[in-house]
Amino acid sequence: MKNLLNRKDKKQPKKLPTRITNDTVAQHREKVLAAGRKHKYPIQYTKRRLVWITMFVSVAILAIFVGLGWAQLYLWKDTSDIAYRITKILPLPVANIDGENANYSDYLLYHRSSLAVLQTQGQSDQKDKVKFYQNQSINKALEVAYAKRLARENNITVDDNKVQDLIKKQQESSKLSQSAYESVVKDNLHWSMDELKIAMKYTLLKQEVSFKIDKTADDLVSTIQNKVKSGKSLKDIADEMGNKVQPVFNLSVSTDNSDGGLTKSATLLAKGKISEPLKTLAGDGYYFVTLNSFEDNTVNYSYVKVPLTEFNNRFNYLKNNNKVKYFISIDK
Structure with a gap:
């Protein structure tokens, strides 16, 4: 029995004195530091692991969204509002002409308008017409891209005032009030006024380039x-x-x-x-x-x-000599 009691006393941890004195202060400090180390390092390890997991999940989600976005635009050729907004935010190409990218947003600007017209006419299910307007729209986007390139080379710019003047002249020529003109644009082209301004800016740019280069x-x-x-x-x-x-x-x-x-x-x-x-x-x-x-x-x-023939001659030459790359499938 005495041996068992002695063995039990040996297993019990040595307790610190309850009172802190000059002789015991070092022991109490070591106890506090040990307790801190006990909780500090596991938390640091957990934080690092959490950061890596978060980064991995974020990259995976981003990759999924990028993959879905790419498929939505380049495989399924989506023309929805969401797809249009994405292309207006990100300068994604739909084609390339002689090294100049044609913006996907420009293609959708024209193609969505054409599809809306077909929808109004009850012809949206006629695949031959949809294909025709798709080719026409991507051709317009390529013309815009080529006009932008030639405009840079010839120091040609079109400001908002010129665009507004053109719209005003068209409105006056049609003898419509501003509200009536906007309604006609909406009903016939299915464009907002901001979209009309973009299209008119491209029209003016191509015109000024065409006049400039046609010797x-x-x-x-x-x-x-x-x-x-x-x-x-x-x-x-x-x-x-x-x-x-x-x-x-x-x-x-x-x-x-x-x-x-x-x-x-x-x-x-x-x-x-x-x-x-x-x-x-x-x-x-x-x-x-x-x-x-x-x-x-x-x-x-x-x-x-x-x-004016020079712009179209140059443009058609590039198309006929394999200087155009399409990033979506089209039926020529």
């Missing part, structure tokens, strides 16, 4: 101006220029005709006089106009158009 058209304009100065009529000039120009004779329209400004310009001319080269809202070439007659509200005039 052939500039030479034809100079030739026609010289012929006008020599006293030749518009009919004679058209005959001499042949298929280099596009003539239209004896066009009778009302004074409020919407044709980009040709009718208005004709009414300001003296009968038989040929105008200087004019640019219309269409921005597709130079026009030489002559007034034939102007009675009451009817105007009869003729014009010779010098078309």
